[in-house]
Amino acid sequence: MDTITFPTTEQLSKMQTPCYYYDMALLQQTLDAIRQEVEQYEHFDVHYAVKANANPRVLSAISGAGLGADCVSGGEIKAAIEAGFPADKVVFAGVGKADWEIRLGLEHDIYCFNVESVPELEVINQLAAEAGKMARVAFRINPDVGAHTHANITTGLAENKFGISMRDMETVIRLAQQMEHVTFMGLHFHIGSQILEMDDFVALSHRINELQDRLEAVGITVPNINVGGGLGIDYQCPELFPVPNFKAYFATYAHHLKLRKGQHLHFELGRSVVGQCGMLISRVLYMKQGTNKQFAILDAGMTDLIRPALYQAHHAIRNLTSDEPASTYDVVGPICESSDVFEKDVVLPGVRRGDYFALLSAGAYGEIMASRYNCRALPGSYYSE
Ligand SMILES: *Cc1c(COP(=O)(O)O)cnc(C)c1O
Numbered sequence: 001m002d003t004i005t006f007p008t009t010e011q012l013s014k015m016q017t018p019c020y021y022y023d024m025a026l027l028q029q030t031l032d033a034i035r036q037e038v039e040q041y042e043h044f045d046v047h048y049a050v051k052a053n054a055n056p057r058v059l060s061a062i063s064g065a066g067l068g069a070d071c072v073s074g075g076e077i078k079a080a081i082e083a084g085f086p087a088d089k090v091v092f093a094g095v096g097k098a099d100w101e102i103r104l105g106l107e108h109d110i111y112c113f114n115v116e117s118v119p120e121l122e123v124i125n126q127l128a129a130e131a132g133k134m135a136r137v138a139f140r141i142n143p144d145v146g147a148h149t150h151a152n153i154t155t156g157l158a159e160n161k162f163g164i165s166m167r168d169m170e171t172v173i174r175l176a177q178q179m180e181h182v183t184f185m186g187l188h189f190h191i192g193s194q195i196l197e198m199d200d201f202v203a204l205s206h207r208i209n210e211l212q213d214r215l216e217a218v219g220i221t222v223p224n225i226n227v228g229g230g231l232g233i234d235y236q237c238p239e240l241f242p243v244p245n246f247k248a249y250f251a252t253y254a255h256h257l258k259l260r261k262g263q264h265l266h267f268e269l270g271r272s273v274v275g276q277c278g279m280l281i282s283r284v285l286y287m288k289q290g291t292n293k294q295f296a297i298l299d300a301g302m303t304d305l306i307r308p309a310l311y312q313a314h315h316a317i318r319n320l321t322s323d324e325p326a327s328t329y330d331v332v333g334p335i336c337e338s339s340d341v342f343e344k345d346v347v348l349p350g351v352r353r354g355d356y357f358a359l360l361s362a363g364a365y366g367e368i369m370a371s372r373y374n375c376r377a378l379p380g381s382y383y384s385e
Pocket of ligand 1: 049051052070093190192193194228229230231268269270271272364
């Protein structure tokens, strides 16, 4: 059975808090679950979205499982290569790639650039010419498909800054086909993150089918389709559902997206790979009685885990060191911002100064988004093995 394993009291006593703790066995179980599903489909390839978590140990485990890497910056390309991802399994996405980042991708002969505009395509063609190389490119198309998720993390609507509009798709492909230093590799989509409704992926599949029909009618062949990432995790009951429903996710695309002969389908999963294996460990600094509230003030704050402050995200909170009668608390951080609140009105076993808390489901967009605001140190990391 897949489970989240908490650090032991002995492990806790050796940690310098606040810090991240990674359950490496759960990460492995998650990677095994992905492999098991993907193996059933001949032309499915999974790239891990490095931006979710670029911790070197985590990256090495993922590259060891044979996944490719989806990078959104030159720094991520370097981190991926250092962690052992082969360059021919690295894709480079992002709406604003700097020249040095494009050059770095060319130097390493990465698998593909996911291009988001014509000016970018022109720069890639020019830099590839200078380097005497061919750049493989896919176009990120904005499919104007919404996702049932937080407004800050939808990316596939016409109003979002991402991608090329469907109207311009054919023109841009023709342009690439005429350029001397780029090779057209396919179409790329990504509609958002933390998506739990398979219907959103069905809608994307239908849109891709339409676009493929349109291109086929004018004689354009598309080597690959890339549907991005976005599969969500269970932030409410992480202990019950530590591994996302990859079976339903891949089956949805297998049933609804009509791949053409020889076409590969690429996925770029981030959150669903690493979200549940990481937790933020923090100690209670003070208990404070407010007018109508009790505050548990932690040594971790929004600088260590910004998702609650940024997206009103929920992270399940566990008091690992108390079996006192339960009470209700506002769990807050030490940062000088009113939004530095992890959760209000949480029922927890009686909290005392020095207790250890775990904020669960923090493996994705946790450690990597940590900042040094208030001149704080970045959180360290520990591993189950
Ligand atoms: C962020 C991102 C992903 C990964 O998204 P998850 O929701 O973490 O799976 C994949 N592709 C692109 C282009 C992204 O920007």
